[in-house]
Amino acid sequence: MLKTLTTPLLAGVLAAAALPAWAQSVTWDLANEYPPNSVHAQSADTFIEALQEVSGGDMVVTAHHGAALGYKSIDQYDAVGDGALDLASSFATPWSGIDPVFILSSIPFLVTTPEEERQLYEIAKPYYEAVLADDNQVLLFATPWPPSGLWGNKPLDSMEALDGVKLRTYDANGTITFGNTAATPVQLSWADTVPQLSTGAIDAVLTSADGGSASQLWEQQSHFTEVNYAMPLQFVHVNRDVYDALTDEQKAWVTEAAAAAEDFGWGLLEDRVAQNYAEMESHGMTVVTGVDPAYIAALTEAAEPALEEWKEKMGDDADSILAAFEEMRAE
Secondary structure, eight states: OOOOOOHHHHHHHHHHHHSOGGGSOEEEEEEESSOTTSHHHHHHHHHHHHHHHHTTTSEEEEEEOTTTTSOOHHHHHHHHHHTSSSEEEEESGGGGGTOGGGGGGGSTTSOOSHHHHHHHHHHHHHHHHHHHHHTTEEEEEEEEOOOEEEEESSOOOSTGGGTTOEEEESSHHHHHHHHTSSSEEEEOOHHHHHHHHHTTSOSEEEEEHHHHHHTTGGGTOOEEEOOOOOOOEEEEEEEHHHHHTSOHHHHHHHHHHHHHHHHHHHHTHHHHHHHHHHHHHHTTOEEEOSOOHHHHHHHHHHHHHHHHHHHHHHTHHHHHHHHHHHHHHHO
């Protein structure tokens, strides 16, 4: 015998049936290896907030910063492509083993200003998108890290100062470059860097002022030497099946939010370095600037094999990208 629904329960059932389909929000999880106060966590959060606003709450993304889901950037490529993650904010250069185009933004001393880095990104963007598309992913946006420098317990402001230093690098370009100096490069993901520093497995760290500040490296390092080594990219990428399941209106919201987050991330560079330096100094660090141009020239020479190796791996596409970059830079 069927039971009669009570009035409150019946009202709830009827109300649920009357809800429009869009009231059931799209919910995604975003993974990010870097701490919540890093520039790229803030860019991801800007995307999330903008998406929630333009969608009227229809699309909700939960951020998991600081490798909270257990993924490093190198793992997030396959995790997003396979659908284990909806989307991620990933440091792109560790993906160079997947395709050499991903290491372009970290070729040392190739760009000298944020404007040049943006130009190079726009030129290379179709290449990035094509590789991701082949692996079931969509590039939503990319933002740069502030310039990489050298964290250590002394000024690393000369080739002599690098002698015997066990230096964390973040990709093959860094390993090649500092392998051509008296330092000993050790390639590590960010999630592994602080533990290795704590145990003495490394002495110094190649990363931006922002990356180190976000993880409070001043607790273990006393100096930051500005060398403006590179401004590598961070990508926010989404699983293609997840993206394709969206309505056209939802895709338009994602595009709008991604554009807002991208502009925010690139706009951070102007003031972020100064803010980082002030914070580092407030914690007792010494920021070393104005290093000898001869030192930068020597590091640039040490980096030349990295550029040549990249050109060899990329083939004709390297010539096309670099020619377009030189033409744009000359304008």
